[in-house]
Each structure stands twice: as structure tokens, then as C-alpha cells.
Amino acid sequence: IGEYRDLYPEIEAFDTGFLKVSDVHSLYYEQSGNKDGNPVVFLHGGPGGGTSPRDRRFFDPKAYRIILFDQRGSGKSTPAAELKDNTTWHLVEDIERLREHLKIEKWVVFGGSWGSTLSLAYSQTYPARVKALVLRGIFTLRRKELEWFYEGKGANFMFPDHFDEYISHIPEVERGAVIDAYYRRLTSEDESVRTEAARRWSTWEMATSHLYVNEEKLQKAGTEPTWSLQFARIECHYFVNGGFFESGSHLLDNVDKIRSIPATIVQGRYDMVCPATSAWELHKRWPEADFFMIPDSGHNSNEPGTRTKLLDATDKYKSL
Numbered sequence: 001i002g003e004y005r006d007l008y009p010e011i012e013a014f015d016t017g018f019l020k021v022s023d024v025h026s027l028y029y030e031q032s033g034n035k036d037g038n039p040v041v042f043l044h045g046g047p048g049g050g051t052s053p054r055d056r057r058f059f060d061p062k063a064y065r066i067i068l069f070d071q072r073g074s075g076k077s078t079p080a081a082e083l084k085d086n087t088t089w090h091l092v093e094d095i096e097r098l099r100e101h102l103k104i105e106k107w108v109v110f111g112g113s114w115g116s117t118l119s120l121a122y123s124q125t126y127p128a129r130v131k132a133l134v135l136r137g138i139f140t141l142r143r144k145e146l147e148w149f150y151e152g153k154g155a156n157f158m159f160p161d162h163f164d165e166y167i168s169h170i171p172e173v174e175r176g177a178v179i180d181a182y183y184r185r186l187t188s189e190d191e192s193v194r195t196e197a198a199r200r201w202s203t204w205e206m207a208t209s210h211l212y213v214n215e216e217k218l219q220k221a222g223t224e225p226t227w228s229l230q231f232a233r234i235e236c237h238y239f240v241n242g243g244f245f246e247s248g249s250h251l252l253d254n255v256d257k258i259r260s261i262p263a264t265i266v267q268g269r270y271d272m273v274c275p276a277t278s279a280w281e282l283h284k285r286w287p288e289a290d291f292f293m294i295p296d297s298g299h300n301s302n303e304p305g306t307r308t309k310l311l312d313a314t315d316k317y318k319s320l
């Protein structure tokens, strides 16, 4: 399996701000690393997951001008967990607004999980603005991917214990459409109903995001109700709307628009949240992209084998 790499050292942002992108939403963004460096934008997962200071550490701070931002309703962006005007295509335009606001011509785009979904949607819409793509834990939001993880048609066979916690919250009569059942609760007028549904949904995802269950991450879903609500409510909103794509396979059908962009795809073989089939489908449509199936990883970006290949990829594109 070879030598594992560690993340780059902890660094602080040298600039932070809020960008008003609609009469409802303002986005938190930050810049770190080299202010005159090669710009890279980090697209976080979820949707609704928000960024964290550790996300800066996938990039050489001497080479990169590192830009993180919290997507609509996520992290420090306001209003928290707001679903109005919150769609894939709003986010694609937000990325362009942020790019223009920061006076950047072209940038490297880095995204995992939902962040890979958004990276594909953004680069297929604005290919001329993308220097290179680094994609991890491929999620194309096809119906079968949602059914695998959220509707009891796959991941639950590998994590039956944790799935019980998630599914037992929904009465049998509603289990034919679990995502819809959770959506009714996550958009309930009753805060206690929203909070418990968010805790169950987020705990299920945190429990299954690593090859070995990460107890610390598991606690986060239960001890950070605002984060849990942002994560669960925004994810569920995108899923009941099929990602706002006109067809289930929209992103895979449009790969030809980005095949000339330098790219690296990194996928954990034991990713239970975004199973490897989507990465494999993407790879077959995009033979020019570097492709790494990590033999001992699950979904998370910081599992050793995955982290190592992501760091190699950002090093490869640092001087573009």
C-alpha cells in the first residue's frame, strides 16, 4: 500500500468575508496560504456539510491561494439551513460570483462526495474557468445511489446496527419512501421533530463514513444540533429534488464537456456512502483522468490511502 502522507500543517486564513449572493443568502468565504499563489477552490460535501480549518491542509500553502466557502445555508453562511433559493444551479452561479469577487481568472477545483457532484456540475457549466479537477468519493446523485444509502437498499446490509437507529425513527407505513419521510420531519414546524430527525439522519451518515467507525464524528451529529440540521435538511432537500438535474444521469452524460481538463479521481473501495460504482462509471467515460481505487479506504477524505492520493494530486497541479 506504500508510504502514507500527512496533511500539510495547520494554517490560519489571511482573509475572511461574507458575499451576498441573493436577497436571502450570504456566503462565508476565507483565503489562506499564498495570496499570490495558484488559486484553488474547495467544494465541501453534504450538501450542507460546511467547511472546516482542516480542509485548508490538502494544499501546499506556499504554492496555493486556498479558497474555502460555505455553500448556501451551510457552515457560517446565513441563514443556517435555509432551503429557499437553494439548488445546485444557484451554487454553480455562486462559485462564479465568488471567483469574480476575488478577481480570479481560472482555478483548480477540489471536491469530495457532494463536493465532487458540485465540481462536476460547475466544471461542465464553466469548463474554461477550471485549471484542474481533484475529485474524491464520487457522488452523481442518481436515484440508485440514493436508494443504496438512504432507502435501505445497500449500505444497511453492511451497517445493520447503525441502520436500525436511522430506520426505526420512521413508522413501517412510511418506509416505502424514507427520504420523503425524513423530509417531512426535517421541514416540520416543530423544532424538536426537526432536531431528532436531523440527529438520526446525520448519525447514520457519520457512522458509515469511515472504514472503521469514527466515534468522534459520531458524537458530532449528536452534540452539534445546528450543524446536524444544516447537513440533514439541505441534503434531504437536494435528494427529494433529484439534485435539480433534469435527468438522473446528467453529470455522467455530460463528461465529454470536461475530458480535456487535467483531473484526478480518488475513490475508496469500501466507501459505503458513495459506493465505488459511480467512480468506476466516471472513470470509464473519462479515461484521460488519473484514477485511483484506494484498497483500504471508506468514504472520508482523511483516511490514509485517500489522503495520500489527494495530496499527490494537489501537488501535481500546484504550478498550473
Ligand SMILES: CNCC(=O)c1nnc(C(C)(C)C)o1
Pocket (backbone or CB within 6 Å): 044, 045, 046, 047, 049, 050, 112, 113, 114, 115, 139, 205, 209, 235, 273
Ligand atoms: C452524499 N453525502 C455525502 C457527503 O457529501 C458528505 N459526507 N460527509 C460529508 C462531510 C465531510 C461534509 C460531513 O459530506
